[in-house]
Amino acid sequence: MYGSHTRSEAHRLLSAGGPVSDVARRLGVSRSTIRAWRDSPGTRIAAGCPVCDSHPLPHNAYAALLGYYLGDGCISRAERQHVLRVACDASLPTIVSDVERAISTVHPTRPVFLVRGPGVVVVSSGWKHWPCLFPQHGPGRKHERPIVLEPWQRDVVADHPGPFLRGLFHSDGCRVRNWATRTVAGERKRYDYPRWQFSNRSDDIHDLCTWALDLVGIAWRRSGRWTTSVSRREAVAELDRLIGMKS
Structure with missing residues (x-):
């Protein structure tokens, strides 16, 4: 009957808002067949690959x-x-x-x-x-193993560093509260402050994390062998705004 290319093209046209009659006429397929392809999940064709088929990538x-x-x-x-x-x-x-x-x-x-x-x-x-x-x-x-982004991936992250950082910090990161004591006017006082920490054993992934933080102007430091920290008050506030709380 009809090949996978025809069915895939039908789903593409339908997804773009094309009426059943127009799609049927354009492809030379009956309207009942187009409706069956539209309404039956078992006949759907997977979206094309953005890398192999130049399919749009969100x-x-x-x-x-x-x-x-x-x-x-x-x-x-x-x-x-x-x-x-x-x-x-x-x-x-x-x-x-x-x-x-x-x-x-x-x-x-x-x-x-x-x-x-x-x-x-x-x-x-x-x-x-x-x-x-x-x-x-x-x-x-x-x-x-080495973790290196392809040029097209770097372009995506460079255009959308916030979502990339959200994925990193909401998977391998945490928001903690640190505390310290200080003597003020002879009185010992305790202060606590928030901090974001990203923990991963890959130096390459840390480099990608800090690169993305640099893209959005958020100060960071490597606070341990496997930890990158965002500790300055204004930096924490900006990261909070950019990626949201973990919940």
Whole structure:
């Protein structure tokens, strides 16, 4: 009957708002067939790959998803596809929803699954092109291999550093309150102040984090072997505004 290219083109035209009659006439397919393709999820064709097929890539959502992937994500091989998984703290439902929304936006024609375990929710979706969008995928742990962005990925992050930082800090980061004591007019007083910390064992990922912080003018420092901190009051306030609280 009809090849996958015809069905894919029909879904593209329908997604762009084309009426069933116009799509049927343009492709030389009956209106009943076009309606069946539109209404039957089993006949839907996955969206084209932005890398392989020059399919549009929603940069804002992708920048966030890239941050989540570098923080707590992985890609594994399944029988006929690859599966992207991002592990989230079960006590932070807003972040779970953010990851789910980012995956759905980047690849809207496939389902997203939530797999719950003790203290964790794994957000996952299958697609054969995930390694195209995340060429940092490879054997072994991320901190045991080089993590270098492709030029097109750097362009995306440079245009959307805020979502990228949200993905990084909301996966491998935390907002804590530090305290210190100081003697003022002979009286010992305690002061506490907030701080963002990003913890990861990959120096390459730390370099990407600090590069993005530089892009938005947020001061940072490496406060430990595996920790990057944002501690200045105005810097913390700006990062709060840019990425929001973890919840």
